[in-house]
Amino acid sequence: MNDKRNMSDMNVAMSLCNEGKYEAALPYFDKVLAVDKKNDEAYRMKGQALMMLGRLQEATNLLIDALNINPENVWTLILMGNIFIKQNDVQGAMRYYEEAIKFHPNDPIAINNVGGAYLQQGMYEKALETFDRALKIDDTYPNTYYGKAMVLRKLGMDREAWDILLKAGTASMPRSENPNVIEEMNKLKMSIALGLANGGDGYRAIGKTIEELQNLGGTEIKTESVENMSLAAKLEYAKIHGRKYHRIIYNESKKYHEHLILHELTHLRMAINASKVGKNEVPVTDIEQVNAFHQRFAYFFNKLITRIGDDGAKKVEKDMRSGLALQLFNCPLDLLVEDYIFEHYPEVRPLQMLSLFSQEEENINSVQSAEKAKIFPPAVVKANKLMNMVTSIHMEDLYGINLLNYYKPTKAEYESAKDLYEEYKAYRDDYEPGEEYDLCRYFIETLDFEDLIVWVNEDVAHLDDSMIIQAKEAMQNVSTEEIEERNKEFSENHKDGADAAETMMMAMYMLGAMQKFDTMQHLEVRKIAMEIATIGMTGISPEKKSGYKVPSLGDEDFGGYRLLAYYYVSFAREIPEILPKLGLPFKSAYETALQMYNAKGGKK
DSSP states (O other): OHHHHHHHHHHHHHHHHHTTOHHHHHHHHHHHHHHOTTOHHHHHHHHHHHHHTTOHHHHHHHHHHHHHHOTTOHHHHHHHHHHHHHTTOHHHHHHHHHHHHHHOTTOHHHHHHHHHHHHHTTOHHHHHHHHHHHHHHOTTOHHHHHHHHHHHHHTTOHHHHHHHHHHHHHHOOOOTTOTTHHHHHHHHHHHHHHHHGGGSHHHHHHHHHHHHHHHHHSOEEEEEEOTTOSSSEEEEOTTTTTOSEEEEEEOTTSTTHHHHHHHHHHHHHHHHHHHHTTOOEEEEOOHHHHHHHHHHTHHHHHHHHHHHHHHHHHHHHHHHHHHHHHHHHHHHHHHHHHHHHHHHOGGGHHHHHHHHHHHHHHHHHHHHHHHHHOOSOHHHHHHHHHHHHHHHHHHHHHHOOOOGGGGOOOHHHHHHHHHHHHHHHHHHHTOOTTTHHHHHHHHHHHTTOTTSOEEEEHHHHHHHHHHHHHHHHHHHTSOHHHHHHHTHHHHHHSOTTTOHHHHHHHHHHHHHHHHHHTTSOHHHHHHHHHHHHHHHTTOOOTTOOSOEEOGGGTTOEEOHHHHHHHHHHHHHHHOTTTHHHHOOOOHHHHHHHHHHHHHTTOOO
């Protein structure tokens, strides 16, 4: 009966110590010792509790009692050495550590502590030898990695210290006897990384990569520093932007921009490789996706209007939609990108780690702010949180820095993020160019946002995006005065709605355009708009009966009025923000055409 009660008291005492409640544990140890005065483990553990409370002399007395009972107890010997270390008595500590090694020559903790004592005495070579001996026995003990890194740094071998800390981040396991060592290792890792990151390795890697990718893709790559840019770096893919060169723009004032330039170059590498096998894809959010997103969260947007007004709510909706689409597209790709950088640019790892850590801080703040604000749809907040958690899990895999708890995930959220990450690893292990977009689709479908993005091959997308970019740039460079001057004679002879016959004729042509465009994809209509805009730059004569050709419409022959009708309708549907710049006096005709179109049951 006494043995059972004794065991129960011991378990309670140990449980309280594990919770850090050392003072509360002491009476239970006393109960055990009152019954069993030869229990050296009870003496040792009570001594450890007293040490944690700072009562070192009392702890020492109890540990001496424990050693009188069992002089070969390795944990008691190590604990005695630790107390001497706390009192800055290295020689005293060494006696107990060496005694522990004598009785237990293969105990890694005892050997590690001897290495720590050598370190404190400045005997760095002996310390290294001892730490290496400990690691050969147990390469999962974090204290040994930390001790070895400290020695290497003392010797001015920062790169070697970084390498051992990097290995520790993924190989070592936390231990109860020193719960703070992981945090201390991470602090040392950050400190060393700050010094190594300033050595110019980032720019050297960028130069080497640009040369390599120019040879790989056969297209020039230009870099340009842009002040006041919100992003640190951005890729402009040649085909999509209608250029003969790829462009990386970056903000030199942003921290760790070298890593982010390399990040964008790695995105470019993936795009080039996917393009070579005809599998490079581009995400597009078209009008149908915009409307679907609005309808899905109309309740929240309507509530938002009452708080910040219609214009403010529209801006929030647009920013939320575009931000979520960008994250859904980039999250899986960024995992592949960072894995590639980690594997192929070991010299850049300190810079990469600092950059990823900085991004993690931003992500954590973003998630916490979104959850606190309670104005965003829960599905959007959840998707954002899960993707950031996946990124956080990835950082721990690379650098052993665990920040996941800062997201305050529920058990279900943690499991969902872990499942997404496991799926990513399955793709990564046998990845082939172009498969990254299947991974993106998996993330998007799992997070239930497949209606937000349409995927198109780059050969289709560039016809849309590059032409729109060029048209917008051209339109922005043409002043209202120039447009008015160019169309002055036409406008004087074709006042909007002044000629009823002309208005009805244009309305009928526009109705035909609307019905024609109903059979097409949005990208095709945008392409047509840009092609007519190109013709329009040199002028379209309304009176011309035929002779105009629109490449995307094949051999179909257009007269001037009909071409202007297609011109107006294509921009009104697909690029309405540019429509006023066109200077076409056909608003009345368009409104009439819409009435007829709707009466015939056209698409809304």
